[in-house]
Amino acid sequence: MTAPAPVVEPAKPAFSLSPKQLAYWKAPDRRINLLEGSIRSGKSKVSLLKWAIKTVAPAPRDCVFLITGKTMTANRRNCLTVLQKMVGKANFKFSVTTKTGILFGHEVELEGANDIQAETKIQGGTYKNAYCDEIALYPPSFITMLLGRLSEVGAGLTGTCNPDHPKNYVKTDIIDKPGLDKAVHRFLLEDNIFLGRDYIENIKKEYAGTVYYKRFIDGLWCQAEGVIYPVIAATPERVVVDKIDPASIKYVNIGVDFGGNKSGDAFSAVGFTKQGPVIIDEEHVTGIKTPEVLNARFCEFVKKQMAVYKVYEAYVDSAEQTLKAGLEDAAFKAKIVLNIRNAKKGPITGRIHLINLLIGRNRFRILRHCVKTIEAFQQAVWDKRIDKDERLDDGTVNIDVLDAAEYALEPVAEQLIAEV
Ligand SMILES: Nc1ncnc2c1ncn2[C@@H]1O[C@H](COP(=O)(O)OP(=O)(O)OP(=O)(O)O)[C@@H](O)[C@H]1O
Ligand SMILES: [Mg+2]
Structure with missing residues (x-):
């Protein structure tokens, strides 16, 4: 997986976007772009595509990119296969074994953030930009390390997450921290106009009474209290x-x-x-x-x-x-x-x-x-x-x-x- 594939003209979204996704699609990118909020609200689909088409595809030839998930398995499930389906195999090829891919002709490294070796590997890398799925579940040390590796002018990351504890690193050191070059986009379940009513009602029932309801449905960064099950x-x-x-x-x-x-x-x-x-x-x-x-x-x-x-x-x-x-x-x-x-x-x-x-x-x-x-x-x-x-x-x-x-x-x- 060394020779870059010929760049195939990047596709525009072959599907329509929700108003919320469209607003995100048009929003100017910052160094840190965070999409946070309810599950199934449409964050991953639009952010993967925007990152691939607007950040990776037009980049100069010798840039290296990074896609991370909580684990490599989650990365494959949530990012790699979804992205490949959207842009086509001609534009994105990847190997989980070698943890590499070629996206619009650019080299992409693939990692699982909870892998101890991944941190060491990233420490030695220089990336133009990173895509981080479920970033609130990464060890804080991984995020600080990554931000350190994205130090070049114009470098940055796009990350998605569901809310977690209010003292989670992503909340305290990114969302709430003043002075950062960032854009935080909040997505709620209702923003995904493509989900059926029944589907929404069902997932609401599944989380009823748990802390996950407040976080994953209401999109709140809240402390867990009371009974766990x-x-x-x-x-x-x-x-x-x-x-x-x-x-x-x-x-x-x-x-x-x-x-x-x-x-x-x-x-x-x-x-x-x-x-x-x-x-x-x-x-x-x-x-x-x-x-x-x-x-x-x-x-x-x-x-x-x-x-x-x-x-x-x-x-x-x-x-x-x-x-x-x-x-x-x-x-x-x-x-x-x-x-x-x-x-x-x-x-x-x-x-x-x-x-x-x-x-x-x-x-x-x-x-x-x-x-x-x-x-x-x-x-x-x-x-x-x-x-x-x-x-x-x-x-x-x-x-x-x-x-x-x-x-x-x-x-x-x-x-x-x-x-x-
Ligand atoms: N523009 C769209 N057109 C059609 N279907 C869409 C669109 N956007 C999202 N969906 C569908 O809605 C579902 C949820 O989308 P997505 O995975 O992007 O949500 P998410 O916010 O990343 O969810 P999670 O927090 O659970 O990771 C998926 O099945 C996806 O295919
Ligand atoms: Mg997602």
């Missing part, structure tokens, strides 16, 4: 089921959280079906416990699941490598064939959002006998004392079982998002 708190019957047909479960992941002395150690078994994940079993090991007790209970728990379901992997709290090694050893001695991996432990907010999204789409279930898990989901509340979204973890709520369930879910998060 309002649907389970108010109407548990929407997720609790008496039984599940074992044949409908493709496989089961085990999640393990080590709570230390202050709380307990938790195991969770999560089954995956065509209708989304189901928490099928739980165990909370509390009281006086030794590594031997923990190991024995773990082996018992895993064997119980294996007697009914296909279980290949366990995702274990990576903070306690000695305990994890103990589980591995015990499983080996008990002749349990299981891949015991470190849990990914991505941001808790990402896991919370995923589960609320699944609940909203009726794609998340818990078997009735998992009483501790149900209770924990009902009692979980946001911690208002901190300047970011954080789940209250002061010992009053059983966070262990939630962590364990989330560790089991996390590895398939992208797939679950794609399914909805």
Whole structure:
């Protein structure tokens, strides 16, 4: 992917724009161009196209550009395939493997902002301009680094995001910061005239009662407060089921959280079906416990699941490598064939959002006998004392079982998002 493709005459939008999109299309570009507001409001579609046609296509020959997403997978889903569809394969080719592309004859680098190596790579790069999808979800260090790399005259970035916590870096250091060469464009759901009424009503229902309603529907940068899973708190019957047909479960992941002395150690078994994940079993090991007790209970728990379901992997709290090694050893001695991996432990907010999204789409279930898990989901509340979204973890709520369930879910998060 070295030789620039011949520049094909850039197309004008082959589709009509909403009045809001048209206003954005005509607005002069600044160094930082931010489109923020409700989900599905039409930000990405118009900004990707404007960036490609008005910023990249007419640039001098030797300029290098950058497209970033929260992850490479999200980048591909939200930007690369959408852009390619709009401008055509003749004008945009890309490879996720080499993380490069050619857009209107110009070299484009592709990155996922949560990749540690991406920051180092960007540190060495000089870019003419960047397109940043979901920029409020990037580590602040990545954004500062990027702005530093866009120091040339005429360099800049276009970014889109949904509102987040009011202390989010994008809000405090870009939107609210005076003196920056910036244009902030606010998009609301109603601005997207191409969405059907039913569609809008449905997504409103899906987020009802959650902090995500205020942020993603009303477009407000607001603090999360109150219960985290309002649907389970108010109407548990929407997720609790008496039984599940074992044949409908493709496989089961085990999640393990080590709570230390202050709380307990938790195991969770999560089954995956065509209708989304189901928490099928739980165990909370509390009281006086030794590594031997923990190991024995773990082996018992895993064997119980294996007697009914296909279980290949366990995702274990990576903070306690000695305990994890103990589980591995015990499983080996008990002749349990299981891949015991470190849990990914991505941001808790990402896991919370995923589960609320699944609940909203009726794609998340818990078997009735998992009483501790149900209770924990009902009692979980946001911690208002901190300047970011954080789940209250002061010992009053059983966070262990939630962590364990989330560790089991996390590895398939992208797939679950794609399914909805
Ligand atoms: N001008 C348009 N013509 C037809 N459909 C459009 C237009 N603009 C947006 N849409 C459609 O509306 C939906 C939402 O648009 P888009 O992805 O741009 O929204 P967004 O604000 O980036 O959403 P999110 O915040 O969820 O990323 C998409 O299905 C898109 O194809
Ligand atoms: Mg978007």
